[in-house]
Amino acid sequence: AQRVTQPEKLLSVFKGAPVELKCNYSYSGSPELFWYVQYSRQRLQLLLRHISRESIKGFTADLNKGETSFHLKKPFAQEEDSAMYYCALSGLRGKSTFGDGTTLTVKP
Amino acid sequence: DVKVTQSSRYLVKRTGEKVFLECVQDMDHENMFWYRQDPGLGLRLIYFSYDVKMKEKGDIPEGYSVSREKKERFSLILESASTNQTSMYLCASSPPMRVGKFYNEQFFGPGTRLTVL
Numbered sequence: 001a002q003r004v005t006q007p008e009k010l011l012s013v014f015k016g017a018p019v020e021l022k023c024n025y026s027y028s029g030s031p032e033l034f035w036y037v038q039y040s041r042q043r044l045q046l047l048l049r050h051i052s053r054e055s056i057k058g059f060t061a062d063l064n065k066g067e068t069s070f071h072l073k074k075p076f077a078q079e080e081d082s083a084m085y086y087c088a089l090s091g092l093r094g095k096s097t098f099g100d101g102t103t104l105t106v107k108p
Numbered sequence: 109d110v111k112v113t114q115s116s117r118y119l120v121k122r123t124g125e126k127v128f129l130e131c132v133q134d135m136d137h138e139n140m141f142w143y144r145q146d147p148g149l150g151l152r153l154i155y156f157s158y159d160v161k162m163k164e165k166g167d168i169p170e171g172y173s174v175s176r177e178k179k180e181r182f183s184l185i186l187e188s189a190s191t192n193q194t195s196m197y198l199c200a201s202s203p204p205m206r207v208g209k210f211y212n213e214q215f216f217g218p219g220t221r222l223t224v225l
Contacts, residue, residue, distance in 0.1 A: 009148060034213060044151075044198065044216040086150065094139045094158070094202045094212040095166075100150035 002027045002091050006099035013077050014107050021072040021102045023061075023087030032090040033070040035061055036098075039083045047072075047085070057081070077106045111135070112217040114199050120223045127186040129220050131199030138204045140182035141214065142166075142174065145196040157182055158204065189224045196221050 003026040013019050025031055035047040048056045050063040050070060061072045070087060087099040115130035133140065139158050143151040143166075153166030155174040163174050171193060175183040182201075186193055200214040 006150075032212070036214075043218045044200075046213045049213060088214075090212055094204060094214070095141075095153070095156055095164075096214060097153075098143075098151040100148060 002031075002089050002097045004087050004089050004097050004099040006085075006087055006102050008102050009100065010103050010105070012105045012107060015079055016076050019074050019077040019081070019104065019106075021085050021087075021104065023070045023072065023099060025068050025070060025087075025089050027068075027089055027091065029091070031063070031070075033061075033063060034088045034090065034096070035059070035070075035072050036086045036088055037083050038086070044086070077104075079106045079108055082106045112199060112201055112215050114197075114217040114220050116220050117218060118221050118223075120225065121186075121189050122225050123190060125186075125189050125224075127189050127222065127224075129184040129186075129197055129199075129222070131182045131184070131201075131217055132180050133182075133201040133215070134180065135201065135203075135215070136179065137201035137215075138179070139202045139212070140176065141200040141202075142172075142182065142184045143198045143200065144168070145198055145219070151198065154184065189222075191224050194222060194224045 005024045033050040037047040038044045059074045086101045088096045090096045112133045141156040142154045157163045157176040173185045197220045199217040202212045202214045
């Protein structure tokens with residue numbers, strides 16, 4: 001069975017501070033992991049995927065197979081980063097399992 | 109750009125009514141999904157379809173059914189709506205896994221907020 005855990009439902013930081021959203025997963029095969037973001041009144045959209053090893057909007061995420069983690073990080077948070085973030089694991093036939101989500105608030 | 113559209117943004121129905129939620133995608137994706145999104149519970153998969161007329165139950169299929177007669181359209185049906193089905197419903201689509209392609213992100217619709225009175 002595949003499982004994704006986001007331990008923090010709410011996370012609040014000040015503008016300019018580093019931010020880390022935690023994600024742990026459980027999967028027997030080779031995982032494909034994603035972070036999705038939902039800004040206020042917008043649809044859910046892909047932020048980044050582990051296979052691309054890219055930085056999007058200053059965010060990065062590294063897959064740590066030993067710790068089964070895929071934490072999302074940004075060194076300097078901005079107010080426009082305030083949103084709901086979901087970690088997701090993709091498995092058979094593209095079926096994805098999502099975590100419960102973390103609401104990030106960046107305070108001015 | 110992939111476009112996933114849902115027939116209604118807001119819907120209000122009464123207990124016991126049969127409810128149809130429609131989803132259409134324009135990128136010829138094989139996979140389509142229906143989720144419900146509830147605060148604190150994340151996204152929970154109701155049903156998904158990996159081809160026309162093919163469907164599989166997700167994690168919470170009870171009280172729901174689906175229909176996929178055409179590739180671009182995936183319908184979610186609430187046979188007899190109940191108040192505990194009040195929620196935000198999200199439709200998504202994705203291309204299939206292919207040899208040499210390692211990712212299959214999902215593209216989401218704007219959501220339908222259903223209220224059952």
